[in-house]
Amino acid sequence: MDDDAETKYHFAPDGEVLSxxxxxxxxxxxxxxxxxxxxxxxxxxxxxxLAHMVTF
Structure with missing residues (x-):
């Protein structure tokens, strides 16, 4: 991954995190x-x- 990669964090109400x-x-x-x-x-x-956020 590039050093200047942008990372976003998505949080679900149950405490799960998707980075x-x-x-x-x-x-x-x-x-x-x-x-x-x-x-x-x-x-x-x-x-x-968070499944609706995971696409390919």
Whole structure:
């Protein structure tokens, strides 16, 4: 990830947190993992209140 990546944090009412970092190269990390279809699917299951934010 680029040193100047922008990270945003999204909080659910149940206390779960989704962090999303986007670098200059447009690489996206969600909770520290490169966002792929399988990672997106797992995050939707693990963070149901934030699932609408996880897209690929």
């Amino acid at each position: 999303v970092a986007v670098g200059k190269s447009a690489q996206v990390l969600a909770n520290g993992e490169r966002l792929t279809p399988s990672v997106a699917e797992r995050l939707r299951r693990e963070l149901p209140l």
